[in-house]
Amino acid sequence: MILIIGGGIGGLTLALNLHRAGIRCQVFESAKEIKPLGVGLNILPHAMRELSFLGLESNIAKDAIETRDVSFYNRFGQHIFTETRGRFAGYEWPQYSIHRASLHDVLMKAVYDRLGSDAIKKGHRFKELEQSNEGVVAHFNTEGSCPGVRTYRGCAIVGCDGIKSVVRSSFYEKNDPLIYSGITMWRGITKWPPFLSGSSMVYAGWLETGKVIAYPISKTDDGMHIINWLCEFYCPPRNPKGDWGQKGRIEDFIWSCKEMTFSWLNIPEMIKAAEVILEYPMVDKEPLKKWSFGRVTLLGDAAHPMYPRGSNGAGQSIIDARCLADNLTSECDEVTAFRKYESDRRPKTSAVVHANRSNPPDAILREVYERTGDKPFKELNDVISVDELEALSDQYKKIAGFKLEAVHNNKSPM
Numbered sequence: 399m400i401l402i403i404g405g406g407i408g409g410l411t412l413a414l415n416l417h418r419a420g421i422r423c424q425v426f427e428s429a430k431e432i433k434p435l436g437v438g439l440n441i442l443p444h445a446m447r448e449l450s451f452l453g454l455e456s457n458i459a460k461d462a463i464e465t466r467d468v469s470f471y472n473r474f475g476q477h478i479f480t481e482t483r484g485r486f487a488g489y490e491w492p493q494y495s496i497h498r499a500s501l502h503d504v505l506m507k508a509v510y511d512r513l514g515s516d517a518i519k520k521g522h523r524f525k526e527l528e529q530s531n532e533g534v535v536a537h538f539n540t541e542g543s544c545p546g547v548r549t550y551r552g553c554a555i556v557g558c559d560g561i562k563s564v565v566r567s568s569f570y571e572k573n574d575p576l577i578y579s580g581i582t583m584w585r586g587i588t589k590w591p592p593f594l595s596g597s598s599m600v601y602a603g604w605l606e607t608g609k610v611i612a613y614p615i616s617k618t619d620d621g622m623h624i625i626n627w628l629c630e631f632y633c634p635p636r637n638p639k640g641d642w643g644q645k646g647r648i649e650d651f652i653w654s655c656k657e658m659t660f661s662w663l664n665i666p667e668m669i670k671a672a673e674v675i676l677e678y679p680m681v682d683k684e685p686l687k688k689w690s691f692g693r694v695t696l697l698g699d700a701a702h703p704m705y706p707r708g709s710n711g712a713g714q715s716i717i718d719a720r721c722l723a724d725n726l727t728s729e730c731d732e733v734t735a736f737r738k739y740e741s742d743r744r745p746k747t748s749a750v751v752h753a754n755r756s757n758p759p760d761a762i763l764r765e766v767y768e769r770t771g772d773k774p775f776k777e778l779n780d781v782i783s784v785d786e787l788e789a790l791s792d793q794y795k796k797i798a799g800f801k802l803e804a805v806h807n808n809k810s811p812m
């Protein structure tokens with residue numbers, strides 16, 4: 399029995415992969431009740447590929463928007479670059495924009511359907527572990543019907559307990575701080591009319607003066623869209639704890655986008671109509687030199703917390719889950735499987751952590767901002783060529799593993 403600590407995106411995807419491989423597992427989640435927390439995220443084709451193999455694509459599609467294109471603008475609304483995405487760009491798998499809670503719900507229902515009603519033990523907060531040559535023991539503080547302390551035994555532990563992982567801190571108690579990027583993000587959702595192609599993702603502005611990202615994540619019955627938006631800029635740390643649920647205040651950031659009243663989207667008006675505003679610091683941690691300790695390993699944000707930019711936080715955890723399940727299937731013991739999983743995934747995800755710091759997918763906007771000195775341009779070609787724009791976009795795709803050839807060449811699950 400594999401003990402999965404954390405029933406977030408990575409933990410649940412791992413449970414589904416292990417079930418498919420015929421490996422027994424049990425998920426432990428600290429939350430007593432799963433609430434629809436967070437806002438939107440993107441599932442890129444490399445992650446959708448794995449979710450499709452798990453038979454989840456049609457359920458995801460029910461409450462998501464299939465992204466058609468991504469467009470970049472400067473803060474004056476001048477168009478810089480557009481590229482198609484997912485199936486519209488020739489991938490076999492789509493790109494979806496979705497509320498995190500909807501994705502989580504699809505995964506959770508699939509886990510209950512396939513693994514049974516007791517597959518997720520809620521109200522179980524992991525505290526500490528022990529291991530020997532024979533197996534592992536995990537200790538939990540429990541809430542709910544039988545509050546107290548509970549202990550479970552298994553053959554291995556996978557820490558999927560997110561950016562503040564307690565499993566990780568069992569091995570890295572010291573010198574493992576959250577590192578603030580200097581950027582704070584305000585995120586929210588607003589019911590608003592469709593814009594551009596109706597399934598476009600847009601990036602506008604740059605971090606020195608204020609950058610906005612907006613994309614639809616679902617449709618409403620009256621023809622409107624639920625738009626996920628994000629407004630971010632450089633500022634001193636405000637919420638360094640990295641709490642996904644922290645409420646945000648419009649007066650703290652609306653000034654940064656007040657002139658982004660584009661003909662195709664009035665950004666300040668859309669933000670003023672928000673149903674939810676959250677504030678989150680862009681934080682990550684230094685990539686680790688080791689994730690696997692005998693019968694214990696890490697997955698997702700617990701292993702490689704990264705800035706939530708480039709749509710890779712959820713995606714990389716989904717890919718980790720497939721890789722870990724494949725190794726547990728092909729190796730005859732957990733220790734070897736964990737070592738092999740780590741040697742495949744650690745260098746790749748460390749590269750994404752670094753790319754998200756220095757060469758994110760919207761580096762295009764930084765280039766144009768710097769070359770124009772934050773002024774409107776007359777001819778884009780005088781500032782940057784189409785070849786350079788494509789090269790910048792391709793560079794991130796290559797590092798994050800979602801270049802078309804890489805996604806298509808990857809083998810099907812074992």
Ligand SMILES: Cc1cc2nc3c(=O)[nH]c(=O)nc-3n(C[C@H](O)[C@H](O)[C@H](O)COP(=O)(O)OP(=O)(O)OC[C@H]3O[C@@H](n4cnc5c(N)ncnc54)[C@H](O)[C@@H]3O)c2cc1C
Pocket residue numbers: 403404405406407408409426427428429435436437438439498522523524525558559560561562563564642643697698699700706711712713715
């Ligand atoms: C409430 C919440 C809201 C989020 N909102 C967004 C968002 O809007 N946009 C975005 O891009 N990303 C968001 N994220 C982060 C995003 O889900 C992750 O970056 C990504 O999906 C990687 O998934 P993960 O499974 O590694 O981590 P997570 O999805 O963070 O899952 C970790 C899970 O472990 C549980 N857990 C933590 N500590 C313990 C413990 N001691 N014992 C047992 N269980 C524990 C948590 O409750 C959580 O369910 C959010 C995460 C959370 C937890």
